[in-house]
Amino acid sequence: MTNRKLNEIVVHCAATPEGREVSVATIRKWHKARGWSDIGYHFVIGLDGKVHKGRPLSKTGAHVRGRNRGTVGICYVGGVSRDGRTPKDTRTHSQKAALLNLINSLMAEYPSIKLISGHHDYAAKACPSFPAREQYADLSGAVAKTSTPPNVDERYRYLQRLLTAAGYPHGLADGIKGPRTIKAIKDYQEFMGLPKSGEFDKATVVNLRVIEETVSPRRPAVTAVAFKTAAFDRISTEKAASGTGGTLTTLASIKEGADSVGGIVATFASHVPDWFVPVALTGAALCFGYTWYRRDKRQREAQEALA
Ligand SMILES: [Zn+2]
Incomplete structure (x- = not known):
């Protein structure tokens, strides 16, 4: 037993x-x-x-x-x-x-x-x-x-997610072709100037795939780039707004930011009690030891699993 x-x-x-x-x-x-x-x-x-x-x-x-x-x-x-x-x-x-x-x-x-x-x-x-x-x-x-699971089409489900990400919600991404999904597809197709088939046809899929990167969790780099681009956009907008002195203003605002970060660190440091450092170091050592132990255990288990 x-x-x-x-x-x-x-x-x-x-x-x-x-x-x-x-x-x-x-x-x-x-x-x-x-x-x-x-x-x-x-x-x-x-x-x-x-x-x-x-x-x-x-x-x-x-x-x-x-x-x-x-x-x-x-x-x-x-x-x-x-x-x-x-x-x-x-x-x-x-x-x-x-x-x-x-x-x-x-x-x-x-x-x-x-x-x-x-x-x-x-x-x-x-x-x-x-x-x-x-x-x-x-x-x-x-x-x-x-x-046996219901007849769920994984590709359909995935395209439904893209459709939601594109701004055309249709309820649950359940992989099942229902009236709400069909309507959402048609709305999207109308907006994109595509034939309103209500299906994930080739032209629709090609267009939806453009936003694939921003949805797929496997590609976080793209999101990072998007953030970076947004930051640059903001800076260049500021520059444009403040005319010739723009660059100087931007530099000044970056410096200001750095100062405030430094300020936070300094404020924190002056408020730390004496016992903080030894306690933090001991905690870090324990964490490290435990992680090491877990990793070793996992490796042993993984080795056993190589049957
Ligand atoms: Zn075997």
């Missing part, structure tokens, strides 16, 4: 040649040699169909990068042909039966498990050398049907 919230089983192969038996102890040794705390899988199924326990189910495994939390890792011995390289579903009859049994009993014990996947569903690998999702679809299916 475990308190871990389990939602998925991920099937693996040991990537060992067809017909060669490999013990849990050996796989554990391989994984420990990578600096891991224990074997990465929770269960290993030998050629004879015997199920061996690996890492306790109560512990997060190390078998699928980015998805170890909430998953159970099951590995069958084999997975490549006798040449030791070519991916192959080498499962013996006993292994197939044992795997199905184990999956069924896990799902019975932990009803929160809704999905059976293969390692290759999350990584560019052949593991486990057979389409696990497809093969166990009817096991996952019953629940998967209810959890």
